Amino acid sequence: MNIRTSFAASLLAGSMLLPFSAFAGQAPFADSAPDIPVSSKDRVYAAEQFSNTVSVTDPATNQLLGVIKLGDPQPGNLSPLYKGQVLVHGMGFSPDKKTIAVVSIGSNSVTFIDTATNTVKHTTYVGRSPHEAFYTPDGKEVWITVRGEDYISVIDASTFEEKAQIKVPAGPGMQIFSPDGKYGYICSSFNPETVVVTVADHQIVGHVKQASPFCPNIAASPDGKQVWFTLKDIGKAQVFNAQAPFDLIKTIDTGPITNHVNLVTNKNGSFAYVTVGGLNEVKVFRTDNFEQVATIPVGNLPHGIWPSGDGTRVYVGLENADAMAAIDTLTNKVIATIPIGQAAQAVNYVPNAVPEGDGLQNLQPLGTAGVAAHLKLEMKGDKVNKAPTSVSLFDQGLTQVLQASVTGLEPKKMYVLALSEKADGSGPLQGLSSFMTNPAGSAIVNAVGPIRQIVEAKHKDERRYLVVASVEDGKPGNVLQVQTAE
Structure with a gap:
């Protein structure tokens, strides 16, 4: 028996002695990644587009710790000498959990923030109206959907400089990666086509027809088998095979203003959580037979959504409620509603974001951002x-x-x-x-x-x-x- 086989066998044997969810893995990581129990070292971030802030919440207490101010509200941001960010919107985080990348649509920027100290490390400016950002699983690149144009801006994660552009259908909405780092999946907000790109050489190798042109959000399953994306204009979610030939598996009616989707694995199975803004609900679907198993009222205009490191919770930004809802995924009930900044968009849950210290540096009170x-x-x-x-x-x-x-x-x-x-x-x-x-x-x-x-x-x-x-x-x-x- 070779070393690799022996190591795999040891992992399998060890996993049999542990609860089902111990090696379940949560998006965006692979199902082989160990679950990380909720603790005060974790952070939940929300990008807030009218207060131009990023809120920071401790999930152990479900308390807002403060906000990272990236810009000013109107009329300050109308000045020709204004240097801050405008329309803080998209968000992604590094595999080592040390950095979040925050996209501001109005200022064409990506702000890189240290999770331990809430310090802005760098701001990179890209093309017109970027929308979302995410790190490749190896942590070496950050891909930015430049929705106002027709390409992905590929940022070197160490230098924060653009190293390449990947030509895609106009209006790319969001990208996410297969957990093994082989593929990037890029849906479109302006064209009815999702493309699959190989991470190694940035080549398009697959095409998936969208039922409508407006996809704002996409998620890949930790087992590497499925990709889910939402269609905001027609109120649907679609699922396709994460491996070639990338064939469409299912189209699901979800409801008006379907915003974001994310995937959760817990002791009850694997589920997709979909925010439906027009109904003020989160709908929950099994990923094996696509049965809807829950409808969760959460508050006005749910938008971004992300699971905890162990899949026991999901956090939902409420765009028209200046709040974030915490949902227990075993009961599918809201267990907390947390005040945050104005018009929450993307949400990220970063396990072990603050391994040492209290992580309160450079945070400001919510103040007028919550008015x-x-x-x-x-x-x-x-x-x-x-x-x-x-x-x-x-x-x-x-x-x-x-x-x-x-x-x-x-x-x-x-x-x-x-x-x-x-x-x-x-x-x-x-x-x-x-x-x-x-x-x-x-x-x-x-x-x-x-x-x-x-x-x-x-x-x-x-x-x-x-x-x-x-x-x-x-x-x-x-x-x-x-x-x-x-």
């Missing part, structure tokens, strides 16, 4: 089919960034978010933002202004109410959704 008002809209006159349209007003000084997660409308039609003098939407309307719904009848709508002061005005002559109306001849038409108490 927001929350409203909701419901279908006018419909007491049964209430559309869960959530609205957040994120404070930016005297103004706010309004974000509405609009659902329950007809697909691919023009509407307008507007202000009305009357609570029922009658009378003249003042348009804030026109939008077209996606094929699932939903949309994310943004506006900027002193809107909170208007919708919360004490004097009835000054107060206005948010509504959603159809667009007729370029003007607001019938009011379909009206503001109600949150």
